[in-house]
Amino acid sequence: xxxxxxxxxxxxxxxxxxxxxxxxxxxxxxxxxxxxxxxxxxxxxxxxxxxxxxxxxxxxxxxxxxxxxxxxxxxxxxxxxxxxxxxxxxxxxxxxxxxxxxxxxxxxxxxxxxxxxxxxxxxxxxxxxxxxxxxxxxxxxxxxxxxxxxxxxxxxxxxxxxxxxxxxxxxxxxxxxxxxxxxxxxxxxxxxxxxxxxxxxxxxxxxxxxxxxxxxxxxxxxxxxxxxxxxxxxxxxxxxxxxxxxxxxxxxxxxxxxxxxxxxxxxxxxxxxxxxxxxxxxxxxxxxxxxxxxxxxxxxxxxxxxxxxxxxxxxxxxxxxxxxxxxxxxxxxxxxxxxxxxxxxxxxxxxxxxxxxxxxxxxxxxxxxxxxxxxxxxxxxxxxxxxxxxxxxxxxxxxxxxxxxxxxxxxxxxxxxxxx
Amino acid sequence: xxxxxxxxxxxxxxxxxxxxxxxxxxxxxxxxxxxxxxxxxxxxxxxxxxxxxxxxxxxxxxxxxxxxxxxxxxxxxxxxxxxxxxxxxxxxxxxxxxxxxxxxxxxxxxxxxxxxxxxxxxxxxxxxxxxxxxxxxxxxxxxxxxxxxxxxxxxxxxxxxxxxxxxxxxxxxxxxxxxxxxxxxxxxxxxxxxxxxxxxxxxxxxxxxxxxxxxxxxxx
Numbered sequence: 001x002x003x004x005x006x007x008x009x010x011x012x013x014x015x016x017x018x019x020x021x022x023x024x025x026x027x028x029x030x031x032x033x034x035x036x037x038x039x040x041x042x043x044x045x046x047x048x049x050x051x052x053x054x055x056x057x058x059x060x061x062x063x064x065x066x067x068x069x070x071x072x073x074x075x076x077x078x079x080x081x082x083x084x085x086x087x088x089x090x091x092x093x094x095x096x097x098x099x100x101x102x103x104x105x106x107x108x109x110x111x112x113x114x115x116x117x118x119x120x121x122x123x124x125x126x127x128x129x130x131x132x133x134x135x136x137x138x139x140x141x142x143x144x145x146x147x148x149x150x151x152x153x154x155x156x157x158x159x160x161x162x163x164x165x166x167x168x169x170x171x172x173x174x175x176x177x178x179x180x181x182x183x184x185x186x187x188x189x190x191x192x193x194x195x196x197x198x199x200x201x202x203x204x205x206x207x208x209x210x211x212x213x214x215x216x217x218x219x220x221x222x223x224x225x226x227x228x229x230x231x232x233x234x235x236x237x238x239x240x241x242x243x244x245x246x247x248x249x250x251x252x253x254x255x256x257x258x259x260x261x262x263x264x265x266x267x268x269x270x271x272x273x274x275x276x277x278x279x280x281x282x283x284x285x286x287x288x289x290x291x292x293x294x295x296x297x298x299x300x301x302x303x304x305x306x307x308x309x310x311x312x313x314x315x316x317x318x319x320x321x322x323x324x325x326x327x328x329x330x331x332x333x334x335x336x337x338x339x340x341x342x343x344x345x346x347x348x349x350x351x352x353x354x355x356x357x358x359x360x361x362x363x364x365x366x367x368x369x370x371x372x373x374x375x376x377x378x379x380x381x382x383x384x385x386x387x388x389x390x391x392x393x394x395x396x397x398x399x400x401x402x403x404x405x406x407x408x409x410x411x412x413x414x415x416x417x418x419x420x
Numbered sequence: 421x422x423x424x425x426x427x428x429x430x431x432x433x434x435x436x437x438x439x440x441x442x443x444x445x446x447x448x449x450x451x452x453x454x455x456x457x458x459x460x461x462x463x464x465x466x467x468x469x470x471x472x473x474x475x476x477x478x479x480x481x482x483x484x485x486x487x488x489x490x491x492x493x494x495x496x497x498x499x500x501x502x503x504x505x506x507x508x509x510x511x512x513x514x515x516x517x518x519x520x521x522x523x524x525x526x527x528x529x530x531x532x533x534x535x536x537x538x539x540x541x542x543x544x545x546x547x548x549x550x551x552x553x554x555x556x557x558x559x560x561x562x563x564x565x566x567x568x569x570x571x572x573x574x575x576x577x578x579x580x581x582x583x584x585x586x587x588x589x590x591x592x593x594x595x596x597x598x599x600x601x602x603x604x605x606x607x608x609x610x611x612x613x614x615x616x617x618x619x620x621x622x623x624x625x626x627x628x629x630x631x632x633x634x635x636x637x638x639x640x
Contacts, residue, residue, distance in 0.1 A: 104494075144497065147498070147501045148497075148501055150501070151500075151501045153501070161497060229498075230498075230539065230541045230542075231541070233541075233542070234541050234542055237542065269543075270542060273541070273542050273543050273545070274541055274542060276545060276546070277540050277541050277542075277543075277544075277545025277546070278541065278545075280549075283541075344491065344544075344546050344547060345546075346491040346492075346543055346544050346546075346547065347491070349543075382490055385489070385490070386486065386490050389483075389486040390486070393479060393482060393483055393486070394479070395479075395483050398483070
């Protein structure tokens, strides 16, 4: 954990906070001027109010009893009635009838409202931290807009489909379809639009990396057209993870300790998923494995560098299992995947993530609760959609296959207590 | 029966020929109707089987889609933006059953190749693959069911037409011809009897004349 640098008059910084224009600040603005997070004695000066907000929001998660009532429902109207008593009730009360997509939309809207409120109340360095959380969704939205305009869909439809947490300037978004699909058009698109977005940095890194790999001048157009959108997204996510990790490290203290561990696990999950899901696709060709697929592995994480080197040589599921089982953190997840119970490695990863994120709420005076809140809310939304879909399709047998949050009956808690 | 055919032997031959043709036609049509009925029952059974498994297949397929969305996030708009080139096409063919041409659908794989193969790259790829397989199975069942149902409908039509013809022959044409034949034979018999009676009478009157003449010769 880093030292707690005493900053001169934090109150002065608090006073100046409204004048920091967050909109246009590039992401790498955290130079030597990064304010300190503060330790036990100074954290609450700048961030106490916002942290108390997020701790209050922690109470809004659905409890075991709520989940129990929901899983007993037979129709969606019953679900609506049960949800009416929870925190989500206000958002759903204006709907005549609910459906899984509507529930998802309402819950995501509520999450982004709360998040943007937190963001508006925060000062540096918390605001940059929250910006980093939003960048993940911005990457998704940019890919959606790019792919959508390439296929000729209307920009208004695409904007309505975009994730509310990842919206950037309206004018930027609307200008994407105005570029033509020609080499000059792509170069213009990159120079005028993508560079200005907060994730523009990741794009330039991606293009530099591709240029290096392609060996030639690596025109923007070739890269954007020929590389599959999913691979571009995976690369951008990799750069985002590395950037976020570097930022957290710089913050120091408890934030660095907890967030870096979470991000390392996330990077490893990314690497394992990319490897596992590339079997049967072009990425698994021996020649492409070493170059293209290897480039998608982040350089943070427990698996780097030895694990990723091994992963780059993996050709099928058995080899992957052999590599993953060597690492004690991921061996259990792989065992769940191969046990054939119907659970896949994604379920195992979700469970492990929820366990780690819940722990982030223990302990105070660091930024991890904010990240944890967003991610746990995402898992809750996934759970809700799963339960409502099961109720709608009448699949009562599988309705309990979700991951409960902050629950005393969670699988890892029960196991830990059993061991005691 | 305004135009009653004159009861001549030639007409009797003509109508005998007609009756033979009608009965052999009736026999052939009955065979065709039986063959169609057998095929009809087969199709009905196959359709009932396929429909029964369809319901569970469809719900399983859509549930696998839910599971894939849980694992990989919402990917349906990514699929929609992918290149829309058909990987499977339906070919229409014709099947000949007892002379009836039935439409048949077959599933053809174009060499379209897999698009969006890296759909679940950062998570949920295996669930998406499972979803894909389930829907492919559902598509095969759909094409098969569509083929069976169109054949069934066409077969039904053909069977109705054939049965109508069989009934018409059985209940209208053949009885009519038989009626005419009966009438002709009756008339011919009657003519023969008339001839016979005339002959007898002529013979009788001739014998009378001869007897009278003999009596006159004896008196002289």
